[in-house]
Amino acid sequence: MAVIGARPATGIGVLGRRPRARLRPIARRRPRTQRHLAGRRNAVASLSSVLVAIAAAAGLGLFYLSQSTHVAAIGYQIDTLQAQVAKLRAEQQQLTFQIGEARSPSTVAVKAGEQLRLVVLDPAAVQFASRSIDPRTLK
Amino acid sequence: MLARTDSRARALFLLIIATMIATTVGGRLVWWQVADRQRLATMALSQMAQNEEIPAARGEIRDANGVLLAISVGVQSVYAIPPTVHNGDPEGAASLLAPLLGMDVVDLRARLTSKNPWVWLKRRIDPKVAQQVTALHIPGIGMLPETRRMYPVSGVAPDTTLGAQLLGFVNVDGKGQYGIEGAQNGLLAGLPGSVSAQADVIGRRIGDSVYELRPPVDGADLTLTLDAGLQHILETAMFGNYEKNHAQGVTGLVMDAHTGAIMAMASFPTFDGNTYAKAKPELFTEPAVSRQYEPGSVMKAFTIAAALDAGAIDLQTTVLDDNNLRIAGVRIQNADRYTKPYGNGAITAGDVLKLSDNVGAAKIGLLLGRQRLYEAFKRFGFGTPTGVDIAGEASGVVWNPDGPNATGDLTAAQNAFGQGLSVTAVQLVAGYAAIANGGTLVTPHVIAGWTGPDGVYHATDVKPGERIMREETANTMVHLLTDAVDLGRAQPARIPGYSIAGKTGTAEIAGPQTEQVQVGTDPAGKPIYALRTHLVYQHGWIDSSFISIMPADHPQYVTLILIHRPATWGLYKMAQTPVSLFRSLAPQVFDYLAVAPDRIVEPVAAR
Numbered sequence: 001m002a003v004i005g006a007r008p009a010t011g012i013g014v015l016g017r018r019p020r021a022r023l024r025p026i027a028r029r030r031p032r033t034q035r036h037l038a039g040r041r042n043a044v045a046s047l048s049s050v051l052v053a054i055a056a057a058a059g060l061g062l063f064y065l066s067q068s069t070h071v072a073a074i075g076y077q078i079d080t081l082q083a084q085v086a087k088l089r090a091e092q093q094q095l096t097f098q099i100g101e102a103r104s105p106s107t108v109a110v111k112a113g114e115q116l117r118l119v120v121l122d123p124a125a126v127q128f129a130s131r132s133i134d135p136r137t138l139k
Numbered sequence: 140m141l142a143r144t145d146s147r148a149r150a151l152f153l154l155i156i157a158t159m160i161a162t163t164v165g166g167r168l169v170w171w172q173v174a175d176r177q178r179l180a181t182m183a184l185s186q187m188a189q190n191e192e193i194p195a196a197r198g199e200i201r202d203a204n205g206v207l208l209a210i211s212v213g214v215q216s217v218y219a220i221p222p223t224v225h226n227g228d229p230e231g232a233a234s235l236l237a238p239l240l241g242m243d244v245v246d247l248r249a250r251l252t253s254k255n256p257w258v259w260l261k262r263r264i265d266p267k268v269a270q271q272v273t274a275l276h277i278p279g280i281g282m283l284p285e286t287r288r289m290y291p292v293s294g295v296a297p298d299t300t301l302g303a304q305l306l307g308f309v310n311v312d313g314k315g316q317y318g319i320e321g322a323q324n325g326l327l328a329g330l331p332g333s334v335s336a337q338a339d340v341i342g343r344r345i346g347d348s349v350y351e352l353r354p355p356v357d358g359a360d361l362t363l364t365l366d367a368g369l370q371h372i373l374e375t376a377m378f379g380n381y382e383k384n385h386a387q388g389v390t391g392l393v394m395d396a397h398t399g400a401i402m403a404m405a406s407f408p409t410f411d412g413n414t415y416a417k418a419k420p421e422l423f424t425e426p427a428v429s430r431q432y433e434p435g436s437v438m439k440a441f442t443i444a445a446a447l448d449a450g451a452i453d454l455q456t457t458v459l460d461d462n463n464l465r466i467a468g469v470r471i472q473n474a475d476r477y478t479k480p481y482g483n484g485a486i487t488a489g490d491v492l493k494l495s496d497n498v499g500a501a502k503i504g505l506l507l508g509r510q511r512l513y514e515a516f517k518r519f520g521f522g523t524p525t526g527v528d529i530a531g532e533a534s535g536v537v538w539n540p541d542g543p544n545a546t547g548d549l550t551a552a553q554n555a556f557g558q559g560l561s562v563t564a565v566q567l568v569a570g571y572a573a574i575a576n577g578g579t580l581v582t583p584h585v586i587a588g589w590t591g592p593d594g595v596y597h598a599t600d601v602k603p604g605e606r607i608m609r610e611e612t613a614n615t616m617v618h619l620l621t622d623a624v625d626l627g628r629a630q631p632a633r634i635p636g637y638s639i640a641g642k643t644g645t646a647e648i649a650g651p652q653t654e655q656v657q658v659g660t661d662p663a664g665k666p667i668y669a670l671r672t673h674l675v676y677q678h679g680w681i682d683s684s685f686i687s688i689m690p691a692d693h694p695q696y697v698t699l700i701l702i703h704r705p706a707t708w709g710l711y712k713m714a715q716t717p718v719s720l721f722r723s724l725a726p727q728v729f730d731y732l733a734v735a736p737d738r739i740v741e742p743v744a745a746r
Binding site: 072086096106 | 371
């Protein structure tokens with residue numbers, strides 16, 4: 001059975017032979033109700049794809065929004081932590097300063113006098129004892 | 140029918156008006172969105188953008204043993220927004236804040252009610268005070284973080300910090316001034332960073348909107364050659380002397396003779412680095428490096444060293460001291476001219492040092508030759524800054540005797556015993572260090588090294604010393620100076636158990652003197668007088684010093700004690716001389732630095 005619109009079984013179609021005219025199959029018109037239903041199906045299908053696309057875009061948008069909100073929130077957290085670090089560093093510096101004050105010779109001298117009842121030695125009061133060995137011979 | 144036509148006309152009219160409005164608004168929107176977009180976008184960005192400088196942490200300063208001498212501490216500064224305060228209770232706010240901030244109530248009220256939109260109340264307050272101010276919750280009063288340079292080690296004198304003039308301070312703009320802070324500001328300050336980002340409505344940086352971030356580079360931590368313990372000992376001794384003598388100023392210095400490392404440097408009067416704004420500005424410079432003075436007899440050692448090194452004299456060469464050397468009409472005499480009016484006779488170089496003989500030193504200087512003496516002084520570093528790493532160093536002045544400002548042989552003769560030229564304390568100590576270490580001129584320095592932000596320590600690259608005299612000459616000079624202490628005028632400086640080489644020095648100070656001089660005559664032939672001020676040596680104004688090399692048998696340290704204009708009551712006498720101060724100071728220094736005695740100590744019973 002010849003197929004309408006098919007190339008001939010013999011001969012080479014590209015050698016200049018004019019192909020037979022293609023005959024379009026005569027579309028059988030569907031009934032009106034059927035056509036209407038098909039149209040609605042197509043419309044529903046395209047609407048659903050649009051809705052899916054919108055939903056996907058909205059989802060992506062929400063994802064982006066949540067991520068950027070998350071990043072911003074983390075940014076604020078970092079700022080807060082940095083402020084805490086600065087505060088702690090300032091406290092550490094204060095403590096270092098207080099240690100420096102406590103270790104200063106003046107403070108030690110005052111505390112030695114007040115708490116330990118020590119007095120500064122008067123150099124004139126020093127009496128050197130005799131030595132049996134010449135210190136220059138000591139290595 | 141007519142009404143319908145009117146209605147249409149009105150509708151048409153309204154439509155036209157609405158269209159015109161819509162066109163105008165739309166056109167404007169299009170203009171903003173398309174044509175003027177770039178400018179507006181830039182404006183919007185600049186309003187939202189926050190360009191913030193990230194300050195670099197200033198480095199710490201520590202002494203040779205790690206004792207903290209300077210640190211930058213995070214503190215709070217109090218500000219006010221007067222319009223906000225004004226809406227509340229400015230009177231009450233002023234009365235609450237004034238005692239906390241240590242401010243006058245009236246002044247504070249004036250600030251709180253000023254027309255300015257924003258004012259500082261007090262900057263860099265104490266953290267405890269900051270907490271108390273915060274607890275008050277006064278509307279319109281806030282605080283901003285800043286840093287404050289603090290010097291934790293208090294000094295010996297009331298309201299002073301240890302080594303304040305040596306360290307300098309950091310001003311309100313965070314810039315180092317004077318001393319080490321000033322000289323090493325670049326190293327200590329670091330490089331501030333910056334951040335550009337969008338800010339939200341309350342000025343907080345939005346995390347993911349950073350356009351540009353340049354992190355700061357913190358300043359380096361400095362380690363000094365200074366020893367806080369030794370500095371305390373020196374300051375205690377110098378402050379006691381300053382008070383006893385009612386002096387204009389005192390300076391003490393201890394230096395390592397071999398390296399030029401300054402181990403202690405104390406001057407009075409001084410100030411508190413934490414409250415520098417209350418101090419007189421003339422106290423900010425370190426006198427040991429910035430004050431030039433006529434050194435007096437301590438220069439005789441350099442005259443003799445130069446003459447010995449050049450072969451102009453030897454230890455047996457004698458010069459005649461008749462206490463009457465006249466050059467260019469000026470008579471040079473000795474300090475002991477009242478007890479020995481005819482001088483000390485024929486004396487050697489050693490005798491010149493022992494007797495501190497001016498005439499002998501002048502004659503030795505002239506034997507060497509005025510140009511060679513001048514060149515020798517320049518070799519010793521006088522007249523040129525030493526390069527010490529402290530801000531404000533002066534160069535001193537040594538005149539070329541053949542130059543336009545000098546008087547030939549007279550200049551050389553005066554210079555030979557330390558008058559007519561000026562030096563700084565640090566130059567003098569560096570010169571004696573060259574004698575002590577065998578003839579090499581050292582570069583005085585106070586910075587041992589620095590630690591960068593990466594934690595790597597870099598030792599200071601000290602310029603190698605230049606040989607300025609033969610080792611033999613230097614050793615001979617140490618022996619002569621030891622004799623000057625053991626047998627000469629500086630005998631009170633002897634320390635049992637230790638050999639000391641040293642030289643005293645006293646020089647008169649020139650001061651302004653105003654005289655009435657005739658400058659002409661008027662047409663009637665009457666004389667016209669004018670007041671003229673010139674410098675003359677002032678009676679009783681002296682700089683008195685003692686410089687030592689210790690211990691002399693194996694020199695390690697050079698010390699200088701300098702008293703500037705002590706109260707002498709016109710008799711050239713003072714409550715505590717530099718030599719007697721040295722006698723009380725040196726044992727403490729030996730003890731602190733654990734220097735073993737180098738001489739046999741006489742039994743107590745034998746003395």
